[in-house]
Amino acid sequence: EPMNAFSDHPHRRYNPLSGEWVLVSPHRSKRPWQGQVEDAVTEVMPAHDPECYLCPGNTRVNGETNPDYTGTFVFDNDFAALTEHAPKERFEDGLLLAEGECGICRVICFSPRHDLTLARMAVADIAKVVDTWVAQYEELGIHPDISHVQIFENRGAMMGCSNPHPHGQIWASRSLPNEAAKETENQRAYYEKHGKPLLMAYLEQELALGERILFENEGFVVLVPYWAVWPFETMVLPKRHIRSMEEMTEKERDELAEALSKVTVRYDNLFKTSFPYSMGFHQRPTDGDDHDEWVMHAHFLPPLLRSATVKKFMVGFELLGSPQRDLTPEQAADRLRDLPDIHYLAD
Amino acid sequence: EPMNAFSDHPHRRYNPLSGEWVLVSPHRSKRPWQGQVEDAVTEVMPAHDPECYLCPGNTRVNGETNPDYTGTFVFDNDFAALTEHAPKERFEDGLLLAEGECGICRVICFSPRHDLTLARMAVADIAKVVDTWVAQYEELGIHPDISHVQIFENRGAMMGCSNPHPHGQIWASRSLPNEAAKETENQRAYYEKHGKPLLMAYLEQELALGERILFENEGFVVLVPYWAVWPFETMVLPKRHIRSMEEMTEKERDELAEALSKVTVRYDNLFKTSFPYSMGFHQRPTDGDDHDEWVMHAHFLPPLLRSATVKKFMVGFELLGSPQRDLTPEQAADRLRDLPDIHYLAD
Ligand SMILES: O=P(O)(O)O[C@H]1O[C@H](CO)[C@@H](O)[C@H](O)[C@H]1O
Ligand SMILES: O=P(O)(O)O[C@H]1O[C@H](CO)[C@@H](O)[C@H](O)[C@H]1O
Numbered sequence: 112e113p114m115n116a117f118s119d120h121p122h123r124r125y126n127p128l129s130g131e132w133v134l135v136s137p138h139r140s141k142r143p144w145q146g147q148v149e150d151a152v153t154e155v156m157p158a159h160d161p162e163c164y165l166c167p168g169n170t171r172v173n174g175e176t177n178p179d180y181t182g183t184f185v186f187d188n189d190f191a192a193l194t195e196h197a198p199k200e201r202f203e204d205g206l207l208l209a210e211g212e213c214g215i216c217r218v219i220c221f222s223p224r225h226d227l228t229l230a231r232m233a234v235a236d237i238a239k240v241v242d243t244w245v246a247q248y249e250e251l252g253i254h255p256d257i258s259h260v261q262i263f264e265n266r267g268a269m270m271g272c273s274n275p276h277p278h279g280q281i282w283a284s285r286s287l288p289n290e291a292a293k294e295t296e297n298q299r300a301y302y303e304k305h306g307k308p309l310l311m312a313y314l315e316q317e318l319a320l321g322e323r324i325l326f327e328n329e330g331f332v333v334l335v336p337y338w339a340v341w342p343f344e345t346m347v348l349p350k351r352h353i354r355s356m357e358e359m360t361e362k363e364r365d366e367l368a369e370a371l372s373k374v375t376v377r378y379d380n381l382f383k384t385s386f387p388y389s390m391g392f393h394q395r396p397t398d399g400d401d402h403d404e405w406v407m408h409a410h411f412l413p414p415l416l417r418s419a420t421v422k423k424f425m426v427g428f429e430l431l432g433s434p435q436r437d438l439t440p441e442q443a444a445d446r447l448r449d450l451p452d453i454h455y456l457a458d
Numbered sequence: 459e460p461m462n463a464f465s466d467h468p469h470r471r472y473n474p475l476s477g478e479w480v481l482v483s484p485h486r487s488k489r490p491w492q493g494q495v496e497d498a499v500t501e502v503m504p505a506h507d508p509e510c511y512l513c514p515g516n517t518r519v520n521g522e523t524n525p526d527y528t529g530t531f532v533f534d535n536d537f538a539a540l541t542e543h544a545p546k547e548r549f550e551d552g553l554l555l556a557e558g559e560c561g562i563c564r565v566i567c568f569s570p571r572h573d574l575t576l577a578r579m580a581v582a583d584i585a586k587v588v589d590t591w592v593a594q595y596e597e598l599g600i601h602p603d604i605s606h607v608q609i610f611e612n613r614g615a616m617m618g619c620s621n622p623h624p625h626g627q628i629w630a631s632r633s634l635p636n637e638a639a640k641e642t643e644n645q646r647a648y649y650e651k652h653g654k655p656l657l658m659a660y661l662e663q664e665l666a667l668g669e670r671i672l673f674e675n676e677g678f679v680v681l682v683p684y685w686a687v688w689p690f691e692t693m694v695l696p697k698r699h700i701r702s703m704e705e706m707t708e709k710e711r712d713e714l715a716e717a718l719s720k721v722t723v724r725y726d727n728l729f730k731t732s733f734p735y736s737m738g739f740h741q742r743p744t745d746g747d748d749h750d751e752w753v754m755h756a757h758f759l760p761p762l763l764r765s766a767t768v769k770k771f772m773v774g775f776e777l778l779g780s781p782q783r784d785l786t787p788e789q790a791a792d793r794l795r796d797l798p799d800i801h802y803l804a805d
Contacts, residue, residue, distance in 0.1 A: 117549065117556055117558070120541070120544045120545055120558060121539065121540050121541055121544045121558070121559050121560065121561070122544070122556050122557060122558050122559050123556065123557055123559045123633060124554075124555065124556045125555040125556070125557075127553050127555070131636045132633070132635075132636055134539065134540075134559060134631075134635075135556075136538075136539040136540070138541070139537055139538070139539055142537040143519075144620065145620045145621065146615055146618060146619065146620030146621075147615035147616065147618070147620075172490075190486055190489040191483075191486070192468065192481065192483040192486055192775070192782055192784075193468050193481075193483070194467070194468055194485070197467045197468045197469070198467055202464065204663070205659065205660075205663045206474050206656070206659060206660045206663060206684075207471075207663065207684050208471065208472040208474070209464055209469050209470065209471045209472070209482075209684075210469060210470055210472075211464070211467060211468070211469050212468050212469050212470045212481060213468065214468070259779075261775060261778060261779045263774035263775060263778055263779075264774065265771070265773045265774040268493055268494035269494065270771065270773045270774070271493060271494070271771025271773040271774075272493060272773075273491065273492045273493030273494075274492065274493075280774065280775070282775050282779065284481075284779075286470060286479070288479075288481075288775075288778075288779030288780040289478045289479055289779065289780040289781075290777075290778055290779055290780070291779065309553065312552065312553060313552075313553045316551070316552045316553060316554065337553075337554050337556075389773045389774040389777050389778065390774075391774055391777075391778040393778065410778060412777050412778075424612070424617065424618025426612045426617045426618040426619075426736045427610035427611065427612040427617070427618075427627065427736040427737075427738055428539070428608060428610060428627070428629050428635075430637075430736050430738075430759050431608060431610055431635075431637055431736065431738040431740065431757060431759075432606075432608045432610075432629065432631075432635030432636065432637055432638065433635040433636040433637070434636075435539055437539075
């Protein structure tokens, strides 16, 4: 039975969304680690930090003062990687090819509380973040120059986040980023061939097997994808064919908030730390086409491997060859599933 | 003139080798950094460390004793991600697809001296490393189960290297890793269309322009590619059509050693630190085909951005969208070119 051999022997798995492979080396899990360890996050934070440029009432670098917001708060990124009125021309000379790129970058504060994270927020407050994402996706998506709205969060200093105040970002752009382009192409090819969205067919398979599922409610499923790259990578998928956020019902928004709460609580519980990750939503491009092939979903990409201080390095072979993992996705799913879904700091 | 606009405005550049885009945000270089800083490497190391499992005469985890080597030393990785006799079968069930993967993983000590790095080794000693790489590429390449030989080095704790003793790795595998597959496909398409290797045409353009060249000798050129992703990424290219390492003449091996010395010395001089990076060679697959489209080359992928302790984080947008950089490749080339090519610690 090949699947058994695969839980002990090196193999590669195909990611039908990105069209790329991941190398899995299950026999290697016992490797000792003698390399770099990260700082554990132990700092106790105040509910309001007078030095924080994201806290209510404080002043940002551009001199603006944040309102006394009580839910979420959205503003244009003061150091935007994309600007709205950038030139659009194309430059081509032999093998040198470049294109002007315009876009809009925003910051979303998830809560007025400096000391919270999604994992420690109430589901009702996460639902306000979901509502904000939906409103932003719609507002930015109708801009004639915006074909793609990337909503994401870098959580924790290890993931390049420079302020612990709970917040995420949006980078909306004229072009489809690489990953969105690959996912669009692969979903389209599958849809044309099978008349059914790739991720709906995939979810059906996973629900039947059950072995990589962490959580489900009526609207959403959290699972470790068969082709997961990061040690504890997960994916959040809707149970019905939702192409992009604004197609969710009110009830589904709350169910998504609950799913996000469940996965982030388990993450924190895994190593009893505020678990770092990058997460973000992929959904249909806002280029005006229908994109019936698209199914919205979230990816959680967390770097920790064995403890609060030992991460997986995506370096030499990963950068120059293919990503590689030791722990199998099934082992990761088992570990996450067995954790309590009450936050370890909750009283 | 569009190229001028591009040095001030957001744009994206196309990488014809990988087929992917990088977002460049030159206006953003002035962003202050308040996030995680890394430990600076200041430790003075002994020439021989009795605790190091790579030093001559010491014992490794499997009980073997290293010889008293004087040049390079190669052994099979004690924690190999790939094993030679792994099962090869394929598993396919709907959207789940996996394949047994076999291969050979080796470690190459670059020098008996625990306290050196490529940047601080004599060119004649780097030439011995080049000779070892060539011998390994040939030896592993003729193995009937090996279609690809990935030679690489993870330098520095920041790049997941767990032992400062100068060493690199080889992961040789039955399948083409993702990056090798993309480079093969794009080089082949170009070769079929133009009857000329993509990287030879590219090098001609770069030599004519000069603005991204750091160093050249008779055999090799070091440049910052037009589509560089990492802040100070470079590429080492041969001046004639060399498909893989064993096609180098004796003289070219020495010239490659000199080029590697020049680029690593400049890297260390940039922030007066032992500069971390992942580097590796891409060359033609060892699957038995001619691969006349292939031109061997090295990629240096260093994470540092502003100082010895502030790196570029490849996180949210980079993982879910496209890689992004602030500094332009031309600015990076200018800074590296202006540095002395004598190591800052040399006396
Ligand atoms: O083999 P090493 O040096 O122990 O491990 C290092 O390089 C490997 C290949 O790039 C990576 O998979 C590991 O994450 C990294 O820590
Ligand atoms: O925008 P921030 O939070 O300052 O920056 C962070 O997220 C960005 C988007 O993923 C990355 O480009 C930066 O490297 C990272 O430090």
